Amino acid sequence: MRIFALSDIHVDYEVNTQWVASLSHDDYVDDVLILAGDVSDSMARLEWCLGQFAMRFKKVLFIPGNHDVWVIRGGPYVDSLDKFHRVCEVAGQSGVSMAPYHHRDVSIVPLLGWYDFSFGLPDADLQRSWMDFRACRWPGSWTVGDVTSHFLQMNGYRRRDDTETIISFSHFMPRIDLMPQSVSEQTRRLFPVLGSERLQLQVQQLRSVIHVYGHSHLNRREQRGGTLYVNNAYGYPSETRIAAKTLYCVHEIS
Numbered sequence: 394m395r396i397f398a399l400s401d402i403h404v405d406y407e408v409n410t411q412w413v414a415s416l417s418h419d420d421y422v423d424d425v426l427i428l429a430g431d432v433s434d435s436m437a438r439l440e441w442c443l444g445q446f447a448m449r450f451k452k453v454l455f456i457p458g459n460h461d462v463w464v465i466r467g468g469p470y471v472d473s474l475d476k477f478h479r480v481c482e483v484a485g486q487s488g489v490s491m492a493p494y495h496h497r498d499v500s501i502v503p504l505l506g507w508y509d510f511s512f513g514l515p516d517a518d519l520q521r522s523w524m525d526f527r528a529c530r531w532p533g534s535w536t537v538g539d540v541t542s543h544f545l546q547m548n549g550y551r552r553r554d555d556t557e558t559i560i561s562f563s564h565f566m567p568r569i570d571l572m573p574q575s576v577s578e579q580t581r582r583l584f585p586v587l588g589s590e591r592l593q594l595q596v597q598q599l600r601s602v603i604h605v606y607g608h609s610h611l612n613r614r615e616q617r618g619g620t621l622y623v624n625n626a627y628g629y630p631s632e633t634r635i636a637a638k639t640l641y642c643v644h645e646i647s
């Protein structure tokens with residue numbers, strides 16, 4: 394049984410949709426897919442895409458990304474929390490799971506999250522241009538820190554014993570040092586909205602051997618301590634240099 398990782402499939406783009414539709418119906422029937430968020434803000438496209446993966450893989454483990462909880466199209470949705478719950482429902486109906494999955498001594502654990510500016514404060518330009526600030530709506534006067542707290546407290550899984558091999562996954566980045574030193578100034582300005590240091594505390598607590606993340610769209614395999622951090626985002630059509638645009642096998646159980 395192989396465990397594949399993919400994130401940021403963004404099926405709003407026709408070329409991405411075609412890639413999903415072109416995947417083999419035979420090659421992955423014994424395999425697990427970790428799908429780490431940013432499928433589409435369109436519920437119909439999300440449902441289609443989850444269904445496509447569910448019919449090809451033995452098991453699909455999914456976690457929503459920021460795009461999946463945008464509330465500017467479709468609906469009506471009360472807010473992004475309402476959208477999140479509707480996405481969870483659609484995931485269940487489409488045959489994909491958002492719960493921890495166990496196979497022999499391996500556990501695959503989803504970690505919800507958001508960004509909380511722990512990687513830096515947004516400048517005026519990011520405040521103006523970051524789409525989530527307009528496309529997401531949260532209850533009352535929630536700050537991004539409150540959104541992060543809300544999702545992090547939903548991650549209740551605890552390591553069972555020392556023999557358990559844990560592969561965790563999140564949409565957001567658990568640590569900013571996974572970004573290369575050489576990134577452009579423009580990319581560096583996005584750091585505040587990439588993830589949360591508090592998410593890393595949960596990865597540490599689980600002692601994950603592998604952590605799959607998305608959101609940055611920058612494909613990486615980086616070892617930090619006992620954890621291999623993997624990004625295998627499919628990304629936007631223009632992102633041909635930073636995304637391999639193929640499934641990546643993170644682990645195999647013989």
Ligand SMILES: [Fe+2]
Pocket residue numbers: 401403431458460608610
């Ligand atoms: Fe994305």
Ligand SMILES: [Fe+2]
Pocket residue numbers: 431458459460564607608609
């Ligand atoms: Fe994202």
